[in-house]
Structure formats: structure tokens, C-alpha cells
Amino acid sequence: MASLNRLAGIVARINQLPAFARPRALSLFFGKAVPFTGTTGIRVESLDQGRCVISLANKRRVQNHIGGVHAVASLLLAESATGFLVGLNVPDDKVPVIKIAHAEYTRRAKGDMTVEARLTPEQQARMRTEDKGETSVAVTIHDSENQEPIEIEMVWAWTPKRR
Template identity: 45%
Template structure:
């Protein structure tokens, strides 16, 4: 049984040919999380255990030295970790980013790829507890394969308010 609306949508899109499924997932996600769309987040993969999202080094997200802006890198990490986390939050709960810590380690080279993971134990906690929080691991790497930033994303879930 699907955990929530997001996971049901992803399951439906997986029936499409892979390139079309990725494009449809990107459009669907970015229509709901508009700032991710503004930043140009493109989904490669989304499941209950992993999200992989890309960001091209395009004019809209560039800084004054031609790389992807620091805020855009943070947006990519938040989008990726939030997507995999969101796949596991039941429909009667609300996912919320509680804290974001970003250490800028080096200048980014070219496009970025972020990978976030969530293990079965974390997913079980989200399903079982009425509210809570956890770190969702995410790694952002540039075209050189190095990580220009190190991030810690703490996500929380709470019961939705009625009415």
C-alpha cells in the first residue's frame, strides 16, 4: 500500500518510459514546490529510499563568478532530501524542514547532482510516530565528482491541523 499521495503519483509515473517518467516527475514536483522549479531542479530518480536530483549551471542560478549560487546549492540539497522524506510521510502528517546547515567547502564546477537517502528504520519511525524529526542524509557533488558543500538537513513531521 502506498504511503501517501506523492508515493502514489510516483508509482503511476513509473509506468511510463523512463525519460518521460523523469520529465513528468520533475513537472509534477516542481508544480507543487515552485521554488524547486525556479531553481531548475530535475529529477533523475525518486523512491521511498532514495532521491537523485540535478541542477544545471544556467544563468538563472549563477553567481558573480559563473558557478551555481550558494543559495541554489542549498535549494538543491533541500529539494532532494525533502523529496525522499516526503515519500514516507503519511497523508495525515505535514513534512517540515526544521533546520538546514550548509558548509561551503569549495567552488562548484559545472552542474550539480544531489543524492538523498532514507533507510527502512527511518521510514518506519515516520509511519509509527505522530510527530518527530530526523536528519536526512544528502550529498551534493559537482561535475568533478567532488562535494562543494556539506549539508545537514533536519526534517520534521507533525499532524496536519484540521479545518
């Protein structure tokens, strides 16, 4: 299958690397493509057309005043995972933009954070075929105790690129 866009083509080539090399290659690529994500130490664990998993170690540079991953760093994880996924599915003549980022912090997060974002085949098809639209991207955040300390809603839109 031909890639949908340049980003999908690059990710498809990275995904042909041996499994042990993929997270580092994906993380380096996205750290260069989206410099802010590179500064935080986000690690792209896996990425394909329907699913993205990224993680962030609870290190000093991303901590809050009580030693946990900062709330905004957690939101960046969710925005990054959903954005990478949407970016993989939106054709090159469209631009993805975050429309809504809603977070409810329900309990104190412990340790490292892992985020998983998913798109259904129907969402992927809409992004590929509709000139513009929006969709809520399913996303969950887990801490090192496998708890979900934050409930997140991320709504992404896509529109034609301006000429």
C-alpha cells in the same frame, strides 16, 4: 503494496513510465507542486521511498557572480531532494517541515550539480508510525568534477496536521 500517501501514489504511477520519460514527468510534477523548484530548473532524476537524485544545470539564471551555481541554489537542491523524499514517506495526516539546514562550503563548485538524498528503512518506518518526530536525512552534493563542494545537514520533522 498500497501507497502510503497521495504523493507516493502519484510518484509510483510516474515510475511505471518508460525510463526515458520518468525524469521529465517527475520534474514537471514537482515543479507544479512546489512552484519555486520549477523556476530554478531542477531536474528530478530518480525518486523512490529510499532515495532521491536531483540535478541542476549551471545556467545563467542560477549562477553567482563567479559563474558557479549560487550557494542558495545549492541549498535549495539539498532541501528539495530531502523534502521530496520525506514527503513520500510521511502519511497524509502528517506534515513534513524542515527544521535544520546546515551547509559548509568547502571548495568552489564547478559546473552542474547533482544531489542524492537517502533514508534508511528505519527512518522510513519511524515516519510512517510515529505521530511526530525528526530525523537527519543523508544528503550529498556533487559537482561536474564529482567533487563534494558542500557538506550539508538537513533535519526534517513531521507533526500531525492541524484540523
